[in-house]
Amino acid sequence: MYLLESERLLFRNFTPEDCEEMFLLNADWDVLKYTGDKVFNTIAEARVFFEEYQIHTYEKIGYGRMTTILKETNEVIGWCGLKYHPDLDEVDLGYRFHKRFWNKGYGTEASIACLDYAYQKLGIKEVAAYALKENIGSCRVLEKSGFKFTGNVEREGKSWKRYCINLPFDFDVLLH
Numbered sequence: 001m002y003l004l005e006s007e008r009l010l011f012r013n014f015t016p017e018d019c020e021e022m023f024l025l026n027a028d029w030d031v032l033k034y035t036g037d038k039v040f041n042t043i044a045e046a047r048v049f050f051e052e053y054q055i056h057t058y059e060k061i062g063y064g065r066m067t068t069i070l071k072e073t074n075e076v077i078g079w080c081g082l083k084y085h086p087d088l089d090e091v092d093l094g095y096r097f098h099k100r101f102w103n104k105g106y107g108t109e110a111s112i113a114c115l116d117y118a119y120q121k122l123g124i125k126e127v128a129a130y131a132l133k134e135n136i137g138s139c140r141v142l143e144k145s146g147f148k149f150t151g152n153v154e155r156e157g158k159s160w161k162r163y164c165i166n167l168p169f170d171f172d173v174l175l176h
């Protein structure tokens with residue numbers, strides 16, 4: 001059921017049953033404000049999104065974002081994971097967690113776990129990530145996970161900081 005785990009976290013594919021949790025996540029403007037994501041109008045709308053995600057992403061691409069669970073309490077803290085963009089032929093890393101779980105190192109732990117999975121299990125050799133410069137927490141997670149800033153990218157009227165990491169990466173160097 002779980003695709004990977006890290007010291008404190010478990011990761012599995014989204015299921016339609018995650019719809020209520022993800023509806024609540026996207027209902028928090030502090031979570032969405034630095035992303036291009038939209039609020040789900042209803043839990044039913046979220047359910048349709050996650051039903052379609054099975055077909056359009058997991059079945060078609062073979063991997064995607066994942067529900068992220070805290071081992072200690074079994075709580076869903078949000079999501080994290082990879083996304084393939086066919087238009088750019090690029091894989092990016094993304095993450096969103098409920099606010100009460102911020103600044104405990106989960107973002108960095110999840111990011112490193114997903115990068116390791118990307119290379120070890122999926123054979124991916126390069127992962128990109130995008131964050132608005134105001135999103136200091138997200139930029140910090142990327143830097144703490146070994147990503148390097150590659151330049152600014154204009155998209156949807158906003159200037160995004162683009163980061164990239166080549167895999168495999170020796171994550172041990174980040175500890176020193």
Ligand SMILES: CC(C)(COP(=O)(O)OP(=O)(O)OC[C@H]1O[C@@H](n2cnc3c(N)ncnc32)[C@H](O)[C@@H]1OP(=O)(O)O)[C@@H](O)C(=O)NCCC(=O)NCCS
Pocket residue numbers: 030031032034035095096097098101102103104105106107108109130131132135136137138140141
């Ligand atoms: C981005 C996000 C996933 C980070 O997760 P997290 O679990 O808080 O990440 P970590 O605890 O591993 O690291 C956060 C780092 O940012 C730092 N940070 C956060 N906000 C900061 C701020 N306003 N100023 C300075 N540093 C800040 C923290 O101190 C920490 O760094 P440190 O370990 O050196 O002290 C989380 O904030 C989130 O879900 N945000 C909303 C969704 C989002 O913006 N996603 C990314 C879109 S690009």
